[in-house]
Amino acid sequence: MSVTTAPSRSTADGLTLDPATALATVLADELSRCGVTDAVVSPGSRSAPLARALWAHPRIVVHVRVDERSAGFLAIGLARGSGRPAAVVCTSGTAAANLHPAVLEAHHDRVPLIVLTADRPPELRGTGANQTTDQTKLYGASARLFIELGVPERRPGQVRYWRSVVSRAVGAARTGPVHVNVALREARLDGTPAPWPEPLDGRAGGGAWTVVSPPAPPVTDLVVPPRGLVVAGAGADAAGAVAFAERAGWPLLAEPHSNARHGPHALTSYVELLAHPAIRAELAPEAIVTYGRPGLSRELLGRYGDVPNTVVDPYPAWDDPTRDAALVVPALDRPLLTGPRDPAWLDRWQALDRVACAAMDGVLDAGGLTEPWVARDVAARVPDGGLLFVAASMPIRDLERTMRPRAGLTVLANRGLAGIDGAVSTAIGAALAHRERGGGRAYGLLGDLSFLHDQNGLLLGSGPVPDLTLVVVNNDGGGIFSLLEPAGTEDGFEELFGTPHGVDLAHVAAAAGWRYARIDEPGDLPDQLARPGARIVEVRTAREPNAVLHRRLRRDIAAALNAAL
Numbered sequence: 001m002s003v004t005t006a007p008s009r010s011t012a013d014g015l016t017l018d019p020a021t022a023l024a025t026v027l028a029d030e031l032s033r034c035g036v037t038d039a040v041v042s043p044g045s046r047s048a049p050l051a052r053a054l055w056a057h058p059r060i061v062v063h064v065r066v067d068e069r070s071a072g073f074l075a076i077g078l079a080r081g082s083g084r085p086a087a088v089v090c091t092s093g094t095a096a097a098n099l100h101p102a103v104l105e106a107h108h109d110r111v112p113l114i115v116l117t118a119d120r121p122p123e124l125r126g127t128g129a130n131q132t133t134d135q136t137k138l139y140g141a142s143a144r145l146f147i148e149l150g151v152p153e154r155r156p157g158q159v160r161y162w163r164s165v166v167s168r169a170v171g172a173a174r175t176g177p178v179h180v181n182v183a184l185r186e187a188r189l190d191g192t193p194a195p196w197p198e199p200l201d202g203r204a205g206g207g208a209w210t211v212v213s214p215p216a217p218p219v220t221d222l223v224v225p226p227r228g229l230v231v232a233g234a235g236a237d238a239a240g241a242v243a244f245a246e247r248a249g250w251p252l253l254a255e256p257h258s259n260a261r262h263g264p265h266a267l268t269s270y271v272e273l274l275a276h277p278a279i280r281a282e283l284a285p286e287a288i289v290t291y292g293r294p295g296l297s298r299e300l301l302g303r304y305g306d307v308p309n310t311v312v313d314p315y316p317a318w319d320d321p322t323r324d325a326a327l328v329v330p331a332l333d334r335p336l337l338t339g340p341r342d343p344a345w346l347d348r349w350q351a352l353d354r355v356a357c358a359a360m361d362g363v364l365d366a367g368g369l370t371e372p373w374v375a376r377d378v379a380a381r382v383p384d385g386g387l388l389f390v391a392a393s394m395p396i397r398d399l400e401r402t403m404r405p406r407a408g409l410t411v412l413a414n415r416g417l418a419g420i421d422g423a424v425s426t427a428i429g430a431a432l433a434h435r436e437r438g439g440g441r442a443y444g445l446l447g448d449l450s451f452l453h454d455q456n457g458l459l460l461g462s463g464p465v466p467d468l469t470l471v472v473v474n475n476d477g478g479g480i481f482s483l484l485e486p487a488g489t490e491d492g493f494e495e496l497f498g499t500p501h502g503v504d505l506a507h508v509a510a511a512a513g514w515r516y517a518r519i520d521e522p523g524d525l526p527d528q529l530a531r532p533g534a535r536i537v538e539v540r541t542a543r544e545p546n547a548v549l550h551r552r553l554r555r556d557i558a559a560a561l562n563a564a565l
Helices: 019-033 048-056 068-082 100-109 158-175 238-248 270-275 277-282 343-366 371-381 394-402 423-436 448-453 479-483 493-498 505-512 522-530 543-564
Strands: 038-041 061-064 086-090 113-119 145-149 177-183 220-224 228-232 252-254 287-291 309-312 325-329 332-337 386-390 409-412 442-447 468-474 515-519 535-540
Touching: 019 048, 019 158, 038 048, 038 068, 038 423, 048 061, 048 086, 061 068, 068 086, 068 100, 068 113, 068 409, 068 423, 100 113, 100 177, 113 158, 145 158, 158 177, 220 287, 220 325, 228 238, 238 252, 238 287, 238 332, 270 277, 270 343, 270 394, 270 543, 343 371, 343 394, 343 543, 371 394, 371 442, 371 468, 371 522, 371 543, 386 394, 386 423, 394 442, 409 423, 423 442, 423 448, 423 468, 442 448, 448 468, 448 505, 468 522, 505 515, 505 535, 515 522, 522 535
Parallel strands: 038 061, 038 086, 086 113, 113 177, 145 177, 220 332, 228 252, 228 287, 287 309, 309 325, 386 409, 386 442, 442 468, 468 535, 515 535
Antiparallel strands: none
């Protein structure tokens, strides 16, 4: 099967092709053969051969972004939403450095990302040449694999080398980001054109040059007591966590973006239950099984440090942020109980969860349009089959405390480093990939700072338009800092941490060509969520009343739990 090439370029024997275009053509074709369907490109001269080859390939969708940081997070969203590696391409110099935040996120959350950085040839490094720096291992230990692709040369054997490199890169990207540095010399404009010395074709039948099969993790049975907890965090085997909890008869404490918060054993208010000293003592488990990496609340992270914790993680470098793992297994089949199931154990957790949720609903339903109310109701109203991307800081924490267990909803979040970088771009990428896979509508829940931090991500250019509603909770600054103990107690707090910006989000939406609406009453939300297209829905709140509301929630829930003891 022949490769696809850019217009006016040929790959047949005896015809001319410059080395950079030959390399780029082969890279694009082998990426497609290895399963890559999306590439994000930022404009640049040195990367032009790569961009043109990807653009010309019929099985790769190219998304163009002018901001490399937004481009990197768009690729993360595409990878998260599709489950396939996504490629991102940039030119040399600071362009490559601007991909570093996305590489770090992909590293810590194991997102399959292939970074192709164009580079000047090695002889220009250290000479003061324009737009030239040392890009060797630019992303350090964050890259699963670094490949310095040699400058392409007009000689036999290059095609085998290039295709093998792509197969190796895509295989390594299954567990995180891979960096391929592509040094290119400028095409020579003088002299007599020479024929390319070998066919550029790949394997017959359109397959990858090297097929890399992931290892099947061994499945383990676990001997457990009747009273335990299943905890699920980022990157969890959601189906495994839900199944294990049901087979063991244990409560399931699942963070929203674990996508395990569903089924009859999933709870909502575990943060409040773990924060209550008497309940924490009464419901101390005999064992814990942790899927993925929890990290949203201190209460869940500090659950029961003296209780044996089995971590389910298929990666050799397993996640264990609390350093209390007593056993690490790649996968679990079923629990082997040391005694009969204890129905009273689960019943007690569920009864107290209902008490806490009722108290929470009482406060939220009487409080009008508040930030926790928005989180609760957006999560509840996304139609089945839909996707919800949640930004860092307060939105994901409000969702953890308020979201009812439900199936039919995919929740995504950038929790690798929990930064506010790239939230808009990640949501767009995830929405596009979700729709491509036949999923339903997509939504985003963002704070105003995470929205403004990536407002360049709203610039779609001529690319595909997502069916995405971004709900932006705007409290004119950093609302999470108002919940911390030093809030408002020292000079400079408002300027240093509140960081009011005064930006009119309607103007931002208009500049980027997105539809805009503002809701002022709780009853306005359902209608706005039902409208299709690329839309921004603003909800205005205030930081100090939000802090007061959170204190009231904790107080009223604790009082309700006290009455239930």
